Amino acid sequence: MLKVSIYRYNPDTDSAPYMQDYELDTEGKDLMVLDVLELLKAQDPSLAFRRSCREGVCGSDGMNISGKNGLACVKPISEAAPKGKLVLRPLPGLPVIRDLVVDMEQFYTQYKKIEPYLQNSSPAPAIERLQSPEEREKLDGLYECILCACCSTACPSFWWNPDKFIGPAGLLQAYRFLADSRDTATDERLSNLDDPFSVFRCHGIQNCVNVCPKGLNPTRAIGHIRNMLITRAV
Amino acid sequence: MVKAVTGFGRSGLYDWFIQRVSAVVLVAYTLFIVGFIFLSKDFSYASWSALFEQRWVRVFSLVALISTIAHAWIGLWSVITDYLTNRMMGGKATVLRILVEVLLGAVAVFYAVWGIEILWGV
Numbered sequence: 001m002l003k004v005s006i007y008r009y010n011p012d013t014d015s016a017p018y019m020q021d022y023e024l025d026t027e028g029k030d031l032m033v034l035d036v037l038e039l040l041k042a043q044d045p046s047l048a049f050r051r052s053c054r055e056g057v058c059g060s061d062g063m064n065i066s067g068k069n070g071l072a073c074v075k076p077i078s079e080a081a082p083k084g085k086l087v088l089r090p091l092p093g094l095p096v097i098r099d100l101v102v103d104m105e106q107f108y109t110q111y112k113k114i115e116p117y118l119q120n121s122s123p124a125p126a127i128e129r130l131q132s133p134e135e136r137e138k139l140d141g142l143y144e145c146i147l148c149a150c151c152s153t154a155c156p157s158f159w160w161n162p163d164k165f166i167g168p169a170g171l172l173q174a175y176r177f178l179a180d181s182r183d184t185a186t187d188e189r190l191s192n193l194d195d196p197f198s199v200f201r202c203h204g205i206q207n208c209v210n211v212c213p214k215g216l217n218p219t220r221a222i223g224h225i226r227n228m229l230i231t232r233a234v
Numbered sequence: 235m236v237k238a239v240t241g242f243g244r245s246g247l248y249d250w251f252i253q254r255v256s257a258v259v260l261v262a263y264t265l266f267i268v269g270f271i272f273l274s275k276d277f278s279y280a281s282w283s284a285l286f287e288q289r290w291v292r293v294f295s296l297v298a299l300i301s302t303i304a305h306a307w308i309g310l311w312s313v314i315t316d317y318l319t320n321r322m323m324g325g326k327a328t329v330l331r332i333l334v335e336v337l338l339g340a341v342a343v344f345y346a347v348w349g350i351e352i353l354w355g356v
Contacts, residue, residue: 156316157316160316160317160319160322161315161316161319161321162321163321164236191235192235193235193246194235194245194246194247195235195236195237195238195244195245195246196236196238196241196244196245196246196249196311196312196315197236197238197246197315198235198236198246199246200246200247200249200250201312201316226247226250229247230247230251233247
């Protein structure tokens, strides 16, 4: 029997959040955490969580799994609950809407700030803007981000200043466009980041790297942004 | 772009740069002083005051003092803007933050003046 403890909060009926315990017979199978949630929801339809693709692509089911942020759909219970006890909480730091569902507004506001789209002031070519394989290679490790928010909600700097610090996810994407050979807004992008909060609240503790379910490295991307800022200012 | 007028240099890059440069100065000064205390054969009042008779030692000490003040301001400013935020505490956070900043500023000025007095006063 797998013991599962889940953070429950329904603002319509509960005055405060609480942990609810469940038990589930996994029949010896190494289920994914999302499978566990689906089976429990069959028992208790009031349980609320987000999910969509169930294969680590959409980024909907980011949550705090036994103390570490991750995607429920790609986290096996053998890893998340090696001693037979699984603890599920919503992503830390963001306002809870209900149970494991959080309000992602602050996260998206920061993402919007870095203008996550290609900007090019030169006239559009007849067919497309070409890149060499080497230029394209620079985007590897950046474009794969699915915006699940596991990294930003694992970051203390984002917990304290979610309205000012862009956060690892947004900064990884900021560098994705800074590194893109087809983007010509590099200088404006850097100018928008050169304040004491947007980039420089990162103190390099690498919680983001530790939790990223896609194995990406936001700390390294932030380092690249810092180097670009230094290079143009020294 | 987030506005911040009470940061050391108002630009995150500038603060970051000063923080690193001042850290290097402080490491060099610490090694110099600790090295002098433990490596000199006849460490005494005479050797200590002879050391500080030299102008370059006084200048180095002043640079280290200024580095301490800059380093402390940038570091503590980061701490208070992390923990004393309006988001967590409401409007009183602004008052509290300004109070702490004024206090830090007063301590910084006091140490700077006192340090110069000591270095050039003997």
